[in-house]
Amino acid sequence: MSGQTTAVQAEPAPPAARFRSLLFTLEAFAYLFWLAFDVVAGPSLAEGSAFRYSSPITGLLVVAVVLTRYVQPTEQIAIVAFGSSAVLSVASAITAATFSGGRITALSLAELLALAIITVVTVRQASGLVAVGTAVVSFLVIVGMPVLRFPTDAIDDATFTALCGLGWASAVALAAVLREIRVRREARLTEARSNERLELARELHDVVAHHVTGIVVAAQAAVTVARTRPEEAGPALESIERAGAEALAGMRRMVGVLRGGEEAGRTVxxxxxxxxxxxxxxxxxxxxxxxxxxxxxxxxxxxxxxxxxxxxxxxxxxxxxxxxxxxxxxxxxxxxxxxxxxxxxxxxxxxxxxxxxxxxxxxxxxxxxxxxxxxxxxxxxxxxxxxxxxxxxxxxxxxxx
Missing domain, CATH: 3.30.565.10 (Histidine kinase-like ATPase, C-terminal domain)
Incomplete structure (x- = not known):
């Protein structure tokens, strides 16, 4: 009985692509909902301000930046998203002190959702130091947003600050859970690959030891036959040649698998x-x-x-x-x-x-x-x-x- 396994394809499987498309669609609908809320509620929260319609505009800007992570490296998108939001918050504080018409923007809930999502995604998949740095920057940007942007005469900004802090903590907690799941899964995959490599090493030992031992025994027999019956040495030498060829083929196959090259996964x-x-x-x-x-x-x-x-x-x-x-x-x-x-x-x-x-x-x-x-x-x-x-x-x- 013989057979072979099929090598794993490098391209993403269609179900994974469909799941990614579904995730993008759901996220986009969530942004549209909160952007609609910003359009309806934003002007009332900044009533009397010359910039009261800027909340959905700035929210749409950050949302667009975060959505580009589907085609760009996530860590770079996180830098742009947090940087853009921080600039908007600082600009809001400057305009509040400069213009009598009020701040440049009120609080954007769509923007907060986008920042929370990019926090979860980045903390989940980034390296240790980058994940910690992302969490710290995310805290400063998200919790600092109501302090710098929100008009204090409209509603108690301390309440929004506390809610933003709670939202940030929830996002980081979710990211930590997802990160732990990912790390454990990768550890199991690494252990499985390591065990497979050890198993293949044992396979290589078995193949080589068996064939080489057979070659030695056949060579000893050939020496004896050559001394006593030289005309019968041919079959013995053919047996040695055949066993050597089989040993080399087995070693090439196993070493190819151990190296993870194009022969990987094609063991007999x-x-x-x-x-x-x-x-x-x-x-x-x-x-x-x-x-x-x-x-x-x-x-x-x-x-x-x-x-x-x-x-x-x-x-x-x-x-x-x-x-x-x-x-x-x-x-x-x-x-x-x-x-x-x-x-x-x-x-x-x-x-x-x-x-x-x-x-x-x-x-x-x-x-x-x-x-x-x-x-x-x-x-x-x-x-x-x-x-x-x-x-x-x-x-x-x-x-x-």
Missing amino acids: VHGPSDVDELVDRFDPARTRTTLDRDPDLTELPPGVGATAYRVVQEALTNVHRHAPDATSVRVGMHRREGRLEVTVRNEGGSPERRSSTLGRGGFGLAGMAERVGALGGTLQVGPDGPAAWMVLVELPLAGAR
């Missing part, structure tokens, strides 16, 4: 049907190796099938390493009451050479133990008689992926 998924190839490479003549496998194992879940393949691969590699003179090796794969049972048992060989088959460096069957455990299965490795060693894996089939 092996299964029980590929175990014949493993056994053939291990013992081409099948003089000491037998494979006993149920015929209906092609319908296994991908995770179970791939894990079974890797366990057999690592077990045969360890037989090459630790028991190269084993007299018999038996590989079994059977369904047992809702689970898959995989066994690799070797007999014979020198006992002193059969040390722990968990492998040096912790990437051998120790890595397989992690795979098996992730599927809810069990892995047992150890002696099975005076001159035998066995790897036994049981993988549940119900609910496996």
Whole structure:
């Protein structure tokens, strides 16, 4: 069983684009509502002022600036929006002191909404120092707006100052919550990618160790055959060439994935049907190796099938390493009451050479133990008689992926 996954596209998915369009539409409608309110209520709040219609105009200016963040970097738009609002507030205070006709603008609720939204968006996605700086600047601009702009004879500006402060606090609190959600999600994604890289490193170890061990054994056999039967050295050398080519192809594929290049995400998924190839490479003549496998194992879940393949691969590699003179090796794969049972048992060989088959460096069957455990299965490795060693894996089939 083999297959491949599809590489992730770099362009945004259509649902994400539709959500962004919907968000823009809802935000625009909210601005239109409060701009209408500014048109109706703004002149009454600045009654008698020569500039009483300036509230919706300045609000529309800041709203237009904030909406451009959909096509421009958000942090730059935040600087322009806060700067524009601050300039308008200072201009309002200057005109109040200079002209008897009153201030240049009353309070714009659409502008306050735009500033709150740009605060939430920037604090959520900016780096730490930029987020803190944005929150501070946002406080000064939003809370300072009623102090500098609002005509004190129309209504108590302290009330509006308190309401603006509450609105700013709500915006920053919402931004902090959204930022925490984003940070946790990115941490989980980073951890998942890191785990995948480690898994691929184990895959690379398995592929290289298996093929290189086979090459060494075949080379040793070729040397012996060349000395005694030179006419039969050709097939042995062809086997070495084939195993070397497979090892190089496997390494290129895995290294490409580890580098995250264009080969990323295109790993080959092996299964029980590929175990014949493993056994053939291990013992081409099948003089000491037998494979006993149920015929209906092609319908296994991908995770179970791939894990079974890797366990057999690592077990045969360890037989090459630790028991190269084993007299018999038996590989079994059977369904047992809702689970898959995989066994690799070797007999014979020198006992002193059969040390722990968990492998040096912790990437051998120790890595397989992690795979098996992730599927809810069990892995047992150890002696099975005076001159035998066995790897036994049981993988549940119900609910496996």
